[in-house]
Amino acid sequence: MRILCLASVFGLLGSAVSQPASADAYFSTELPVAKAGLLANIGPSGAKSSGAKSGIVIASPNTVNPNYLFTWVRDSSLVFKVITDQFTLGQDTSLRSQIDNFFTAEAALQQVSNPSGLVTTGGLAEPKFNIDGTAFTGPWGRPQRDGPALRSTALITYANWLLSNGNSTFVTNTLWPVIKLDLDYVSTYWNQSTFDLWEEINSSSFFTTAVQHRALREGSALATRIGQTASVGTYDSQAANILCFLQTYWNPTTGYITANTGGGRSGKDSNTVLASIHTWDINAGCDATTFQPCSDKALSNLKVYVDSFRSVYPINSGINAASAVAVGRYPEDVYFNGNPWYLSTFAVAEQLYDGLLTWQSVGSIQVTTTSLAFFRQFSPSIATGTYTSTSPQYTQLTSAIKTFADGFVEIAAKYTPSNGGIAEQYDKSTGAPLSAADLTWSYASVLTAGASRAGIKPASWGASGLTAPAKCVPNPGPQVSVTFNVQATTQFGENIFVVGSVDVLQNWSPDTALPLSATNYPTWSLTVNLPANTNIQYKYIRKFNGQVTWESDPNNSFNTPATGGFTLNDSWR
């Protein structure tokens, strides 16, 4: 009685902390609030986004401490993936005009010259813009190369639905050129360093690599489906290279994914959980190559990541070691003094809900030495092996894991204010909402976790059956197409070759010099890809009866441009 009275007194005082709710109860009230909160942050008519251009997603209406009244390509694309899934899965057919607005807004943003460059010179990785669609020119952690990948994934989901619903002309003529810009960007620049999704570390980043891999796979499939096959070979070969690189983030001795190659932190990071949920493909089962949510690697990683917060947030004290806790971006975080984040908390639940659906579809749970520690949280004596869905172990594990997953939702619920508004963070000591209010991405994270809990499976992206090449091929970096034309009169049986200072030009080796063709004799021609922004030295040589004749000195020399093509018109010297 006394306890109840106290609770109601806190309620009257307007405490930020509402009554604890079960995951069921929480989702039934919070899902509509989250959906409305998300839509309120989209221009032109969202209730909290006045001034935002049509189709522009604001990160949050907050204008001071922090000012998030900007549009981020990452946040917007994740938000529109949720909207597009709801539309294409037939849950809300009213969303189509929002998706069309988003497409138009993003197609315009692609063309805006910005501090990362022009559309053709790297501008696609600019992380954020003003909400009127103009460039943000202040200092920032740029480039962020996850943006083009996430945006193409959202648009590809829409394109696939349109194709299945008889609108291939619009897809081919209107959507495809925009999607292709993003895919070409990913395929060219994936191996260059990037700021991570938290905009702090400039290195390679697991989340970015994982979503880039996904984008090229589904991009290649879409291109094939609409007969735009010119870049398919490049997308496929770069996707294989990315998948190879993705494996290198896994640390077998510590059992987790190191989120960034730089930055000097532990590498335990919500980055990796977000990567797993945003590349979930139920058709891939518990495949570890793509770090599927129920893969042994992703589960081991999840445990290490969650445990890293048990002792860093006061609100976690006293919670036992196998129960859900508040989690944030990474344990070393100092932004706003370092606190739990709602979207990170929902992401843990979502990975587990995705896993539960996948085990159900596979019909068994496999416990390996890699995932043993994860499963022992729920069954201390479980051994490695495969437990089919009819076994008592399967029933026990899935039920305990569901409870564990719901626990993360219940933590978020406990720290959701009674109006249901969701900020970016909640205070590590009091649980009160902190930093940007009404964070659009937070609302999206409620919706995706809730959807997975309700058994909703997003469309497959082609993750099934992939294997990483045994040896990773280093990405050659940006290339330009260069045509060598040389006027040379020759005698019968004599041929012209080119050789020069870079790998493709055989590092001056006449034995392996590249042959030109005399289709337009006496002009001999060859087109090759060479590294962009590079000084190239070269010479033509003649070969006749095994005899090599070099052009006279000095070497020919030119600089390749940043992008596009280049033609050399020479005469034999």
Ligand code: NOJ
């Ligand atoms: C703003 C970024 O968005 C946030 O992720 C970062 O932690 C802070 N700046 C501090 O660098």
Ligand code: NOJ
């Ligand atoms: C800071 C977060 O670290 C970053 O991921 C996000 O894009 C921006 N805030 C905007 O929400």
